[in-house]
Amino acid sequence: QQQVKQSPQSLIVQKGGISIINCAYENTAFDYFPWYQQFPGKGPALLIAIRPDVSEKKEGRFTISFNKSAKQFSLHIMDSQPGDSATYFCAASKATDSWGKLQFGAGTQVVVTP
Amino acid sequence: DTEVTQTPKHLVMGMTNKKSLKCEQHMGHRAMYWYKQKAKKPPELMFVYSYEKLSINESVPSRFSPECPNSSLLNLHLHALQPEDSALYLCASSPVGQGRGYTFGSGTRLTVV
Numbered sequence: 001q002q003q004v005k006q007s008p009q010s011l012i013v014q015k016g017g018i019s020i021i022n023c024a025y026e027n028t029a030f031d032y033f034p035w036y037q038q039f040p041g042k043g044p045a046l047l048i049a050i051r052p053d054v055s056e057k058k059e060g061r062f063t064i065s066f067n068k069s070a071k072q073f074s075l076h077i078m079d080s081q082p083g084d085s086a087t088y089f090c091a092a093s094k095a096t097d098s099w100g101k102l103q104f105g106a107g108t109q110v111v112v113t114p
Numbered sequence: 115d116t117e118v119t120q121t122p123k124h125l126v127m128g129m130t131n132k133k134s135l136k137c138e139q140h141m142g143h144r145a146m147y148w149y150k151q152k153a154k155k156p157p158e159l160m161f162v163y164s165y166e167k168l169s170i171n172e173s174v175p176s177r178f179s180p181e182c183p184n185s186s187l188l189n190l191h192l193h194a195l196q197p198e199d200s201a202l203y204l205c206a207s208s209p210v211g212q213g214r215g216y217t218f219g220s221g222t223r224l225t226v227v
Contacts, residue, residue: 032214043118043204043218044157089156093214101170102216104156 003027004092006105014113019077021108023090026071030092030103035064035075038087038107047088048075080112118219120205126225129195135222137188137205143217146188148180149204151221157204163188164210195226 006023013019023033031052036044050057050064050073057064063076077084090105118139127133137146145164149157162170163182177199179191188205205219 034214034216036218041202041220041223043120043206043220045218046216049214087154101159101162107154107156109154 002106003103004090004105006090006108008108009106010109010111012111012113013080015080015082017080017112019075019080019084019110019112021075021088021090021110022072023074023105024070024072025092025103027092027094028071029094032093033064033066033073034091034093034102035062036089036091036104038089044089077110080110082112082114085110085112118205118207118217120203120219120222122222123220124223124225126227127192127195128227129197131195132191132193134192135190135203135205135224137190137219138186139205139207139217140186141207141217142185143207143209143215144185145208145210146182147206147208147216148178148188148190149206149218151202151204157218161190192224195224197226200224200226 004025034049035047037047038044048059048062050066052068055066061078066073088108091102093102121136147162148160150160151157159172160174161180166182177194181189202221204221206216208216
């Protein structure tokens with residue numbers, strides 16, 4: 001059973017547009033929500049992360065919005081660029097998991113067209 | 115040094131071969147992980163080492179054998195693999211606990227023939 005549900009599976013956006021990826025979770029014990037960016041043949045790289053006591057976090061063109069009551073969080077990529085074409089994974093973890101086990105979403109393949 | 119280095123980058127092996135994947139980090143992280151990733155899927159946790167001791171084995175078949183010789187090195191020994199074991203094998207490290215501060219390596223692309 002997937003503990004973090006991610007949508008859409010894929011999306012195509014024009015250069016300069018906004019990419020939006022959504023994730024939902026059930027376990028309220030999760031207290032750390034990172035997003036990873038992965039290019040083909042490479043490992044996932046941490047893009048941005050948020051904790052549930054914050055509703056929004058912005059780093060450059062990337063913004064996480066967090067809705068604790070709805071148990072949802074989303075990644076917005078503003079002014080999308082062809083170099084943003086990659087697979088994006090949301091994830092969640094909880095402090096009671098002593099060994100840092102990340103629960104990943106299924107992933108979203110983003111294609112930014114020129 | 116903020117990298118996790120994995121070698122080799124690519125590996126092709128027969129089903130009767132024995133090979134090893136290597137991972138090294140010098141960030142002082144005391145938790146190290148092996149993940150397996152199939153195409154278009156998220157990484158799946160295989161093993162967790164904490165302070166050089168195996169802490170989690172996610173019911174991985176015995177043909178995969180992890181080893182943590184010291185706090186900077188992590189190996190994955192492979193023996194008698196099946197074609198369905200072909201995947202990207204990722205190593206990661208983090209400060210102990212809580213899933214924060216993960217750094218992934220670039221992975222080893224393994225093909226079993």
